[in-house]
Amino acid sequence: MKMATPSSIALLGLKGSGKTTYLAALWHLLEAQELKTRLKVRSLQLDREYLNAIRSAWLAFEPVPRTSVKIDVRVDLLLEGESSHDLVDLSFPDMSGESYRLQWSLRRAKPEYANLAPSIGGVLLFIHPEVVGRAQRIAGETQIVSMSPGAVGVQVPSAKEWKADTAPTQVQLVDVLQSLVFLRRRSEPMRVAVMISAWDPKSTLSKLAPMYWLESQMPMLHQYLCSNSKMLPTSVFGISAQGGSYDSDRNILKKQRVASDRIQMRSLEGQDLGHDLTIPLDFVLGQDVAPLLDLEASEPAE
Amino acid sequence: MSPERQCVQDQCEVSSAGNCLEGFLPAAACPYRRGERSAADPQSKQPLFIDLPSGLALSPIEANNIARDVHARVILLAGDHESGKTTLLTSIYESFQEASFAGFSFAGSQTLLGWEERCHDGRLSSGRSVPHTEHTKVGDGLKFLHLKLSEMRTSNVSDLLLADVSGELFRRLRDSAAAIDSFQALRRVDVLCAVMDGERIVKAEERFVARNNVRALLRSLKDANVLQGRCHTSVVVSKWDAIVASPDVEEISGFVQESFALYEREFPGVTFSSVAARPRAKLSFAHGVATLLRNWCQDSPSSPSPVDVRSLFTGLRHFERFGTVGV
Numbered sequence: 175m176k177m178a179t180p181s182s183i184a185l186l187g188l189k190g191s192g193k194t195t196y197l198a199a200l201w202h203l204l205e206a207q208e209l210k211t212r213l214k215v216r217s218l219q220l221d222r223e224y225l226n227a228i229r230s231a232w233l234a235f236e237p238v239p240r241t242s243v244k245i246d247v248r249v250d251l252l253l254e255g256e257s258s259h260d261l262v263d264l265s266f267p268d269m270s271g272e273s274y275r276l277q278w279s280l281r282r283a284k285p286e287y288a289n290l291a292p293s294i295g296g297v298l299l300f301i302h303p304e305v306v307g308r309a310q311r312i313a314g315e316t317q318i319v320s321m322s323p324g325a326v327g328v329q330v331p332s333a334k335e336w337k338a339d340t341a342p343t344q345v346q347l348v349d350v351l352q353s354l355v356f357l358r359r360r361s362e363p364m365r366v367a368v369m370i371s372a373w374d375p376k377s378t379l380s381k382l383a384p385m386y387w388l389e390s391q392m393p394m395l396h397q398y399l400c401s402n403s404k405m406l407p408t409s410v411f412g413i414s415a416q417g418g419s420y421d422s423d424r425n426i427l428k429k430q431r432v433a434s435d436r437i438q439m440r441s442l443e444g445q446d447l448g449h450d451l452t453i454p455l456d457f458v459l460g461q462d463v464a465p466l467l468d469l470e471a472s473e474p475a476e
Numbered sequence: 477m478s479p480e481r482q483c484v485q486d487q488c489e490v491s492s493a494g495n496c497l498e499g500f501l502p503a504a505a506c507p508y509r510r511g512e513r514s515a516a517d518p519q520s521k522q523p524l525f526i527d528l529p530s531g532l533a534l535s536p537i538e539a540n541n542i543a544r545d546v547h548a549r550v551i552l553l554a555g556d557h558e559s560g561k562t563t564l565l566t567s568i569y570e571s572f573q574e575a576s577f578a579g580f581s582f583a584g585s586q587t588l589l590g591w592e593e594r595c596h597d598g599r600l601s602s603g604r605s606v607p608h609t610e611h612t613k614v615g616d617g618l619k620f621l622h623l624k625l626s627e628m629r630t631s632n633v634s635d636l637l638l639a640d641v642s643g644e645l646f647r648r649l650r651d652s653a654a655a656i657d658s659f660q661a662l663r664r665v666d667v668l669c670a671v672m673d674g675e676r677i678v679k680a681e682e683r684f685v686a687r688n689n690v691r692a693l694l695r696s697l698k699d700a701n702v703l704q705g706r707c708h709t710s711v712v713v714s715k716w717d718a719i720v721a722s723p724d725v726e727e728i729s730g731f732v733q734e735s736f737a738l739y740e741r742e743f744p745g746v747t748f749s750s751v752a753a754r755p756r757a758k759l760s761f762a763h764g765v766a767t768l769l770r771n772w773c774q775d776s777p778s779s780p781s782p783v784d785v786r787s788l789f790t791g792l793r794h795f796e797r798f799g800t801v802g803v
Contacts, residue, residue: 282525309573310600311761312607334603336596338589342573349588353528394573394582401583401626401633 182265182293183458186350187300188343189271192371192415194239196300197249197266198232199415199437200451201225204251208434212463213452216252216261225249233433235420248286253455262459265290277353278346279338291357296365296458297406299347302372303379306391309342344392351398351406366399366408367454367464373412374419375438383444384412385467399467409464411447411454412440442467531589533619536661539637542586542622543664548635550620550664551772553712555671556689557643560714560753563609564671565621565638566595567753567762568769572623578766580625580773583633587622594621598754607754612642618661625773634773650693656700667708667772670694674715674750677731678722687735694743710747710771711739716764717755747771 185193204215205225219225228238249266269287277283351366358364370384379387388410389396399408417427417436430436439447442465447453457464483490490496534542542548553561569591571577585591598607620637627634639661641649648655656662670693676686690711697703713719719728736748749771751764 277528281528281530283528285523285526288526309570309595311570311598312600312602312604333597333608334601336593336602338592340596340599340601341588341592344573345588345592348584349531352584352586352588356529357526393575397572397576397581397626398584401581401624 181262181295181459182290183455184290184294184297184354185266185269185300186274186297186347186354187271187302187369188274188305188346188350190305191271191300191302192369192413193271193298193300194228195232195237195371195415196298196369196413196451197225198228198238199434200455201249202229202232203434203437203449203451204253205229206434208432209449210256211450211452212256212456212461213253213262214256216254219250232415235416235424235427237420253452255456264455265293274346274350275339278341278349283353283357288357291354292359294354294358294364296367296460297351297354298367298369298454298458299351300369300371301343301347301388301392303370303387303391304372305343307340307343309345342394344395347392347395348398355405363405363407365458365460366406367458368399368408368410368467369454370410370412372414372416373438373440374414374417374423376418376423379412380440383442384410384440385442387412388467396467403466403468408467409454409457410442410467411464412438412444413451413454414438415451441465529586531587532593533587533590533621534637536618536620539620539622539639540664542635543637546635548622548637549666549772550661551636551638551667551669552661552665553638553640553669553671554646554649554693555641555643555714556646556673556676556686558611559643559671559673559676560609560751561640561671562594562612563598564712564714564751564753564765564768565640566591566598566609567765568623568638569621570595570598571762571765576628577762578769579628580634580769581628582623583626584624585622587620590619590621612640618645618659627773636772646689646693650689650696653696653700656696656702659702662697662702663704665703665707667710668697668703669768669772670709670711672711672713672735674713674752675718677713677728678718678724683728683731687731687738691739691742694739694746698743706775708747709743709745710749710768711736712748712768713750715752715755716750717752717757717759719750720752720758721756 185197187193203209203211204213205218207214231238251264251266253262253264254260255262269284273284273287355364368384368388370379370387373379373384399406415437417423417430417438420427427436434449437449437451439449439451439453441447453463483496488496539548539550543550553564555561568577569585572582576582594609596602597604597610602608618639618641620639623636623638625634625636626632645655645659649659662668670690672686672690676682694709694711703709713732719725719732722728739746739748749764749768751762751768752759753762753765755761755763
């Protein structure tokens with residue numbers, strides 16, 4: 175059995191993207207050991223209050239509490255590979271989505287995050303399909319208007335001032351990754367697992383392979399990841415940590431005898447990966463358990 | 477008089493009631509507090525936040541640092557006031573938001589906020605019903621936007637630094653050797669793109685001025701001998717949709733043909749393009765821009781000589797297929 179290799183995995187994603195829900199479900203999966211997983215927890219984190227609180231909300235079919243920008247939540251787990259028995263001392267800083275918004279709009283990073291960045295070996299990048307902001311161009315006649323004093327021309331009624339928050343989600347996520355690369359200051363590759371949340375079996379999403387969703391719904395982010403595949407080898411997962419909507423599927427979810435069975439996952443190409451939320455972790459830790467995203471492989475779905 | 481807002485979050489009452497929405501105590505520690513960049517904790521003296529690169533358009537010094545490190549190509553657009561320079565640039569960025577473009581994939585940018593700011597008035601989020609582009613102000617100084625592109629065929633990466641010169645600076649460069657001499661960025665330019673406004677070409681009383689303004693700029697730069705040997709010069713007719721839609725197509729065709737011939741005689745090696753970055757009708761968004769971008773990324777772009785503009789007016793279907801001169 176090898177000595178534990180310390181590694182940090184960053185959970186990245188904007189507000190409401192599903193990071194904390196994933197963490198809650200993952201903690202239950204690891205701690206309850208209801209199912210076989212690729213990674214298992216070797217010893218419990220000393221302070222488990224936060225993990226147990228979010229896990230309880232998850233078990234009770236309640237939305238997990240929002241991570242405040244004030245609270246610096248950090249999860250430390252000693253994990254063991256199921257087959258290899260290799261140990262990994264895994265650390266997750268659970269940055270709030272607001273913290274990433276802060277980075278984008280105010281260009282400020284929390285010192286804790288900046289200090290941890292050089293040790294980050296991989297990234298789980300969360301996206302919630304229902305919380306994606308898009309750029310929508312105005313169709314119609316172009317009107318170029320001079321705004322300089324004394325200019326003669328068509329006067330345009332006052333419009334909304336630009337705010338960084340209006341930027342499309344895909345642009346903000348590219349910036350999140352670029353900022354991490356900047357803070358990390360390392361040349362070694364950093365694996366990225368794109369986690370598309372709310373990938374519920376009954377939703378129309380599940381009829382599409384996750385990689386096609388990313389390509390069609392976030393084309394700039396898709397291009398960025400493919401173009402930087404040497405530095406950021408990437409795979410894509412469709413994740414349902416809740417197992418469905420708490421509003422419409424609660425009664426069905428309650429009938430599950432094993433809570434971990436709620437969890438659903440799809441691979442980049444849409445294959446059923448079962449309930450094991452440690453697969454994306456295993457991928458970012460360097461195991462070849464998932465195919466890589468690549469421009470040539472991705473084609474628009476019919 | 478209401479207290480100046482101390483917090484960027486609209487719903488925070490720290491300015492009026494002293495209570496930080498995020499619960500920071502003291503409130504000065506809150507990351508949403510205006511100003512006070514890189515403030516330090518008074519007890520530990522450790523910085524409260526780490527500054528990230530601004531993400532806004534780059535100053536010439538910042539652009540020079542990138543150009544030096546990654547051998548970036550510097551593209552400068554110059555043209556009359558409101559000739560469509562900034563719109564042309566933003567159409568490139570907006571195209572990458574939708575898909576790979578011109579045979580390239582988006583590989584990153586150090587000026588994402590700069591791009592977003594310039595695109596804002598062309599989007600629904602601006603609250604406008606008609607797209608608008610705020611003109612480049614001379615008081616802002618020369619600013620560069622950055623794009624890193626990966627060529628899909630070869631995976632080669634290109635860094636582009638793109639700047640549009642304000643109409644006022646364009647006039648100064650055209651009219652004054654001293655202005656050229658003091659404009660240091662010219663010495664590092666890889667592609668000089670002189671933009672001729674299609675909407676002015678359509679108007680008989682303005683087209684000759686528009687043509688001559690471009691010619692005068694190219695002549696001034698040639699006389700001053702400031703452009704480096706490998707710098708490529710191109711002339712781009714913007715707002716091509718205005719020309720397509722004009723009832724005087726024959727007359728305009730002849731004028732454009734003559735203009736290109738004049739430029740070719742006086743400035744051998746110059747190439748020509750026509751674009752409609754944000755057309756009104758008939759043409760698709762960023763019409764002709766893909767070819768222009770490909771040319772910018774080539775070491776020795778070219779267009780056939782002599783240039784035949786007639787092909788652009790033989791019918792819309794033909795025109796849409798051959799949207800730029802010389803391709």
